[in-house]
Amino acid sequence: MGSVGAERFKELSPAGTPEGNVVMSFSFDSYQLEEDELQRGSQAKGVLTFMEPASEDPEPQDRYHGIYFAMLLAGVGFLLPYNSFITDVDYLHHKYPGTSIVFDMSLTYILVALVAVILNNALVELLSLHTRISVGYLFALGPLLFVSICDVWLELFSRRQAYAINLVAVGVVAFGCTVQQSSFYGYTGLLPKRYTQGVMTGESTAGVIISLSRIFTKLLLSDEKENTVIFFFISIGMELTCFILHLLVKRTRFVRYYTDGSRKGLPETRGAGDPGTGYRVHHDVTSEDVRFENRQRGQPRSPPEGGLCKGRTAVLAELCCLSLPDMLLYRYVVSRLIWAYMLSIAMTYFITLCLFPGLESEIHNCTLGEWLPILIMAIFNLSDFVGKILAALPYDWRGTHLLVYSCLRVVFIPLFIMCVYPNGQPTFGHPAWPCIFSLLMGITNGYFGSVPMILAAGKVSPEQRELAGNTMTVSYMTGLTLGSAVAYFAYSLTSTSHSTCFYTETS
Structure with a gap:
């Protein structure tokens, strides 16, 4: 040969x-x-x-599930900053009326994240795992602090400047959080399988926490500026907590046992005369x-x-x-083993990003006002959290079956479009319809967005799992990118909805 x-x-x-x-x-x-x-x-x-x-x-045991909880918070940490920027949709609509700010933030995040995950996949052999994770946390915390203090609190910029600064901040957050995310999937790939599910559950937990934070700050404080500043400060505090916990957990005997174990067996450097x-x-x-x-x-x-x-x-x-x-x-070679799981997770997130957060943030109702998009997004985040918990149930899916079920979720696209189109009198005009669709989409997104990532690590050897985790994240980000691009078509269907009040017919 x-x-x-x-x-x-x-x-x-x-x-x-x-x-x-x-x-x-x-x-x-x-x-x-x-x-x-x-x-x-x-x-x-x-x-x-x-x-x-x-x-x-x-073999050490995670007796009190402390490591699992830390991995869950890790998942919270790399999606919480982005969720903080897009969940205060009422503040964004008030400050930037008639603009596509949520769509622009989503597309900016996804484009930068795609570049970041490709770079991370290319540099996985050059920079250590924990270095990449730590740098990602710093890139996520910086923009949160800057925007919350200089833009929301002190209002140092004009409306046009603030718009651009928010997009740049989202881009920096995207780079940092995606490096974290891609690295963490390689990290948990070295640990037992349940810890990958814990990280993915943490992603949904971030959405639930941020949605509840926004609801309570808006209910308790009527001043929009004050409740938004406190909302951002809560996010900063939680992100710092996740970072500190990561620094502590990586030194535990449990984590070192598995990460060091993946390096054992590497032979000592041979002399020049020894046969290799x-x-x-x-x-x-x-x-x-x-x-x-x-x-x-x-x-x-x-x-x-x-x-x-x-x-x-x-x-x-x-x-x-x-x-x-x-x-x-x-x-x-690694991709040939997990191609069906790569396509499955890409299709799942492609369909979701076609609709969330962009189109969902543009669904309005006269009675509920700006509360409707907040509630719809909260329902999605909560049901997505439930779906990722269900992903922990033991079931050995075949990759091709996962791909088929992920593709069937395409039915949500026409359903949500009919919640905003035609303008003025949408087909599903009652606010209950988008809530029901968001519930179902969230559960299926949580489940079919987690299972491929969890099962893919078991299809390769233990020593290949960090690379497989990074490769799966490339597919994940590709689906997000394509979905965000398609979401702009959905925005064109809502271009006149800002001046229209949706009334439901009763019979």
Whole structure:
């Protein structure tokens, strides 16, 4: 299959198996598979399978569910800043009447987030996990402090300047929070499966907390400026709490056991005269299996133990030194295993972002006034929270079945459009209709937005899970981006609704 002494990727060739399956063979030289030392001498006929490295220490237990709660708050932390900007929709409509401010914020967030998640996926081998998370928190806290003090409280800017500053702030928040989010999915991929579900539940918890915060601040304080300032300060306090908790939890024995365990098995740097071990990747397309075959070579090139590769899992430490084509190939191998889950989560969030928060924020009613969009968004956040709790129920979905059910959610798009169109007398004019649709959309979004992310980590080896988590987040962000772009079409249907009062007919 190619010269063993070659220094780079050699082959990409299909081959047949005795069973008739199609096998794609990928050859990497000069990088040692971290299980080689553990598997050497086994009766595996030259084929190695990934396995958790043995540890002398007993497996620690999360007895009081403190780590799970910390991961839930982590999910709160990387969606809370953005939710803070868009949930005070009454304040935005009052300050920027007749504008598409919510749509602009949503699209700005998603475009920057897509760039951020691609950069994070590319730099996953270069910057340590906790460095990326900490920088993300700082990028999220800065704009929240600046906008709440300088714009909302002190009102230092004109209306046009404030509009632009809010969009820039949302962009900075998007970059920081997305780096956090993408890194956390790689982080929890190293932990047991339930912690990924905890992070995703935290995302919905952020929406519930922010919605309740906005409702109570608006009920308790009649002055719009005062209740908005307090609303932002509550968000800042919670974000700081999430950051501090992360710094504490990463030092716990439970977390270190799993994150350090993913790095064990990496062989010590060899001397110049020692023979190194390369590996060849066999990808069985039919069975969606990846196998690694051992090979010996004369010129070793072991991954460095320090510098940019310090603190990585063994596989990522090896990838740190790969060429760009080889890095892309490794991502391709992982993507072939989880493609159905990638498409499923992308479709789920594409449909949701077509409608939320943009179109939902433009549904008005004469009786409820600006309270209706606040209530609709609160219902969505609460039902999304319920859906992500339901995702914890054990059920082994097939990737293709998840994709089909995710696509069926497209029915929500015409239903919500009929809540605002035709202008003046929409088909579903009663305020109960958008509330019901928002409830159903939230539950399905929470469930089908979580299950693919949870199950995808189990389709790859433990050492590939951080990269798989980052790859899933790229798909997630792609769906969000396309959905936000399509949402502008929905805004054109509501362009005259600001001056129209929706009355419902009674019969």
